[in-house]
């Protein structure tokens with residue numbers, strides 16, 4: 600995003616859900632984009648997952664640690680060539696820990712929640728890297744294939760999107776629409792861990808060229824699966 604008249608403030612759409620605008624410097628975003636370019640090619644190629652009803656998702660995804668397909672995790676990418684997905688690198692685990700610190704442990708800030716798990720115990724064993732080309736979107740859903748209630752850490756790079764964050768009961772209202780801009784962090788844990796959420800749309804042409812992505816949006820979610 601270029602040009603911002605007012606600084607964007609931290610917010611907590613619901614208890615345990617925290618939006619931290621402008622968390623990642625453009626140089627860090629560029630490094631992450633480079634890593635994503637490599638992961639998108641292999642060992643398992645990025646692909647659009649197919650839902651059990653036969654509908655193909657508009658978002659393209661590549662996974663680290665565990666391979667996710669609707670609606671399960673496996674070690675091998677059985678719907679994408681059968682290979683073993685790449686490991687979650689240590690620097691991404693550290694980024695996840697820093698994300699928890701930024702979201703929940705900044706004393707006096709919106710989102711402060713010292714009762715959330717200790718950041719040093721947060722060891723995400725899977726990352727889903729989503730790519731939204733122009734027109735891609737994601738329907739309202741819960742992240743519930745994990746057997747752990749550890750927070751989900753979400754990082755956005757590239758085009759701004761409308762992120763809809765709802766409630767744990769229904770995929771409809773009440774929900775809050777949050778603009779996730781390149782470099783923003785969003786974490787949902789505690790009472791919000793199993794809230795419905797989705798991405799109704801991205802806003803083409805809004806990416807900051809400095810982040811290294813010409814068009815589209817990358818989203819990385821880090822999760823603890825609780826699987827062995």
Ligand SMILES: O=C(O)CCC(=O)C(=O)O
Nearest residue numbers: 727729742762798818820
């Ligand atoms: O793209 C996003 O911001 C959300 C992605 C998401 O909800 C998911 O991968 O489960």
Ligand SMILES: [Fe+2]
Nearest residue numbers: 740741742796
């Ligand atoms: Fe999700």
